[in-house]
Amino acid sequence: MKTVIYEKYGSFDELKILEIKKPTPQEDEVLVSIKANSINKANLLLLQGKPLMIRLFYGLKGPKNQTPVGDFSGIIESVGKNVNIFKVGDEVFAESSTSGVFADYAVLKEKHIVLKPKSLSHQKTSALPLAGQTALQALRDSGKLKSGQQVLIYGASGGVGTYAIQIAKAMGAHVTAVCSKRNHEHARMSKADVILDYNLASDLSCISQYDLILGVNGYQKLSYYQKHLKKGGIYVCVGGDGRQIAQAMLQGPIRGLFTRKTFKSLVAKNNANDTEVLAQMADQGLITPFIDSVFTMNDVQKAYQHYASGNALGKVIITHESI
Ligand SMILES: NC(=O)c1ccc[n+]([C@@H]2O[C@H](COP(=O)([O-])OP(=O)(O)OC[C@H]3O[C@@H](n4cnc5c(N)ncnc54)[C@H](OP(=O)(O)O)[C@@H]3O)[C@@H](O)[C@H]2O)c1
Numbered sequence: 001m002k003t004v005i006y007e008k009y010g011s012f013d014e015l016k017i018l019e020i021k022k023p024t025p026q027e028d029e030v031l032v033s034i035k036a037n038s039i040n041k042a043n044l045l046l047l048q049g050k051p052l053m054i055r056l057f058y059g060l061k062g063p064k065n066q067t068p069v070g071d072f073s074g075i076i077e078s079v080g081k082n083v084n085i086f087k088v089g090d091e092v093f094a095e096s097s098t099s100g101v102f103a104d105y106a107v108l109k110e111k112h113i114v115l116k117p118k119s120l121s122h123q124k125t126s127a128l129p130l131a132g133q134t135a136l137q138a139l140r141d142s143g144k145l146k147s148g149q150q151v152l153i154y155g156a157s158g159g160v161g162t163y164a165i166q167i168a169k170a171m172g173a174h175v176t177a178v179c180s181k182r183n184h185e186h187a188r189m190s191k192a193d194v195i196l197d198y199n200l201a202s203d204l205s206c207i208s209q210y211d212l213i214l215g216v217n218g219y220q221k222l223s224y225y226q227k228h229l230k231k232g233g234i235y236v237c238v239g240g241d242g243r244q245i246a247q248a249m250l251q252g253p254i255r256g257l258f259t260r261k262t263f264k265s266l267v268a269k270n271n272a273n274d275t276e277v278l279a280q281m282a283d284q285g286l287i288t289p290f291i292d293s294v295f296t297m298n299d300v301q302k303a304y305q306h307y308a309s310g311n312a313l314g315k316v317i318i319t320h321e322s323i
Pocket of ligand 1: 040041042130131134154155156157158159160161178179180181182183198216217218219237238239240241266267268269310312
């Protein structure tokens with residue numbers, strides 16, 4: 001079988017394709033024939049080994065896990081003798097945090113996988129796990145979102161942002177989405193109530209007061225978000241510019257002491273329960289992934305490069321089927 005591999009931290013040319021022996025599942029594992037992967041920011045950071053702090057967890061001298069981990073969708077080809085939930089032929093998906101999945105086959109523990117939504121293709125399904133779980137946890141757990149509340153999603157056009165709009169709408173919120181003009185169509189299709197362009201001062205002047213603000217992409221000072229939170233409101237920093245993340249982590253808890261507002265930073269937790277919630281929402285038509293482009297595994301360098309360029313309108317997919 002073919003697998004993507006990078007032996008050193010670095011740029012796209014470290015990504016190589018290798019022919020290796022197909023793995024055999026252990027007693028509590030399944031062997032999955034991978035049909036598609038989606039690329040997330042985490043894949044880029046793990047390839048670069050940046051920020052340096054991540055090397056403490058993922059390998060000081062070089063990547064411990066040389067085949068990229070992350071989002072996949074595929075079909076079970078064989079099962080270990082203690083596997084009892086899944087069977088050969090089941091279509092499954094997940095975010096794998098430990099097993100490399102950017103390969104034709106991968107072995108995974110059965111407790112880490114979930115049945116694929118019936119209504120989505122493998123390519124669309126592979127675009128769900130990491131970004132979808134992040135959006136769900138930001139709104140439901142960190143943001144404590146309730147029906148009828150006003151939500152601002154700043155940087156609403158990427159993987160996380162488009163799911164955040166759709167999940168917030170499904171939870172009954174009124175959603176204001178901030179993203180560049182070129183992405184307004186996705187925000188409209190995600191059913192945002194108000195869509196603003198962060199490049200237009202006239203649009204930004206429409207930003208009012210919110211029960212919940214998600215800082216997903218780009219940069220605004222924490223004081224800006226504080227100004228636009230209602231009393232008792234919650235700001236959740238999901239990502240964006242390094243300054244946005246640093247300010248939320250360092251200043252957020254202090255600001256919270258002196259205002260009737262809460263400032264949080266999210267570290268999304270990969271778990272099968274939330275992946276299953278996403279599958280159900282997809283089958284109910286409440287969330288749909290937006291795909292920008294599909295690359296074959298042989299073009300993995302081009303796929304990463306395209307994702308990193310910031311030009312993608314939707315998720316970048318790697319397929320293991322012929323296109
Ligand atoms: N906390 C966690 O556990 C967690 C988990 C997953 C991801 N993240 C982080 O969340 C962030 C979003 O991830 P993602 O998967 O959605 O990324 P993505 O799919 O790569 O989205 C990038 C988007 O950022 C937008 N953008 C660029 N400059 C912007 C600006 N100045 N203001 C507002 N938007 C801007 C771009 O859209 P426009 O063309 O519209 O600007 C682009 O579509 C990343 O920083 C990622 O590292 C955090």
